[in-house]
Amino acid sequence: MDILRVILSILLPPLGVFLQVGLKGHFWLNILLTILGYLPGIIHAVWIIARR
Secondary structure, eight states: OHHHHHHHHHHOHHHHHHHHHOSSHHHHHHHHHHHHOHHHHHHHHHHHHHHO
16 A cells, blocks of 8 residues: 555655645645645655655
8 A cells, every 4th residue: 555655646745645644734744845846745745655
């Protein structure tokens, strides 16, 4: 399941974070990072998934 989340995080970073943590602070932070730059959103999403 984590591999699917990582793939989704590369395509749509907030979706991967949402599947991992729900509508908590990390999700909103990831949306902000994705808006500011796509690469920071991906890095944050993969970090959240790998950490848990």
